[in-house]
Amino acid sequence: MVLGGQRHLKMQKIKSWQDIWNYENYKADVNPKSVGVAEFLFHYDFNPQLQPCGIAGCHQPHGNGHLIRLLDGTVTNVGHCCGKKLKNYDEKLEVWKRTKRRSEMLQRIGNERERVIKESRQISDLIKMSTALTSNIRSFGERFPNIRAALYRRFSKHDLVVRMAVRRSEAELEEAKAMEPWRKREELEYKTTVLGQLIGLTVFNAPVGAQLADLSRFAVELESCQNLGAVRYERLSAIELSVDSFGGDLAAARAKIVDGEKFFCEHNYDLIRQDVDLPIKERRLLEARGCDAFIAASFGGDIPATKNHKDIAAMKRAMHNLWGGDEAA
Secondary structure: OEEEOHHHHOOOOOOOHHHHHOOOOEOOOEOOOOOEEEEEEEEEEOOOOOEEOOEOOOOOEEOEEEEEEEOOOOEEEEEOOOHHHOEOHHHHHHHHHHHHHHHHHHHHHHHHHHHHHHHHOOHHHHHHHHHHHHHHHHHHHHHOHHHHHHHHHHHHOOOOEEEEEEEOOHHHHHHHHHHOOOOOOOOEEEEEEEOOOHHHHHHOOOOOHHHHHHHHHHHHHHHHOOOHHHOOHHHHHHHHHHHHHHHHHHHHHHHHHHHHHHHOOHHHHHHHHHOOOOOHHHHHHHHHHOHHHHHOOOOOOOOOOOOOOHHHHHHHHHHHHHHOOOOOO
C-alpha cells in the first residue's frame, strides 16, 4: 500500500525497499543534527519486510514509515517513531497530513457530487408534500383537539397503541383454556396496534420542511461551486460531512413524509374511531366526516364527505411517481 503527495506520485512509485534505495538523491546514514526536513514524499508500509531507517546510528528495524526530502535536497527514509530526531519533522508531518487529507476530500466530494445533485431533484416535490402534510395535521388537530391531546399523551408515555376489539375464534378460545384453565376467558380480547410512525416522527415533532430546505441549499451550493480546490480546508471538511450524510438525511425526511401520509389511512381511521378512551363527541364527528374525508385529510366544513376518491387517488399517484409505488400502497 502506497500513499503519497500528488507532485511526486507520478514521477516515481514506491512498492518495495529497493524502490526506496533507488530513489533519486536517496541517502542513508543521515546525521539528524545536521539538516532538517523539507517535505514528506510518501508513506510506506512494507510489513513484515523490516529494514532500519536512514538515520545514522538507528538500527531499529521497521516496515512502516515515510520517505522524506531534507533541506539539502537529499532523500531518506525514517521509521514512524524515529523521525522526531530530525528538525522540523512534526511540523512538516502535519503539513503533509493536511495536504493528503485535502486531496482525499476533494476526490471524495468530486466522486459524490453528481449523486447529491441527482438526489436533490426530489426535494422540491418533498417540500410540497411536507407543506401539505403539515397543513393536514394542523387541520386535524384543530378539528379533533381532544383526540390529538390523547395521542400526544400516549406519545409522551411511549404507549402509541390503540385498543381494537377482536373476536377470537373457537379454536383460539379452546387452546387458551387448555393452556390456562384457571383463568376465565371471554370471547372478546383487546389487540394492541401501533398507531403509525407518524405520531413519533411528524405529528408531535418539528416538521421536516426546514430540514429539506437546508438540504436544498447545500445541493445548490455544491452544484454552483466550480472550483472546489479554492475552498478553504475547514469548509471542505464540512462539505465532505454533508455529502456523506446527504442521502441518509434525505431518506429520513422522505420516511417522515411517507409515514405521515400513511397515517391518514382506513386502518388508523378505524383504530381511532374504535378507541374506547377517546371522546365520544369527537369520535362521532370523525364518523360524520367519514373514512374518505379522513384519508384525504379533508377536515374543514360541516358537510359530510362524499364518496369521491379523486383526491385520494391523486395523492397515491404522487407518492407512486416520487418513489416507485411501494411506499404509497
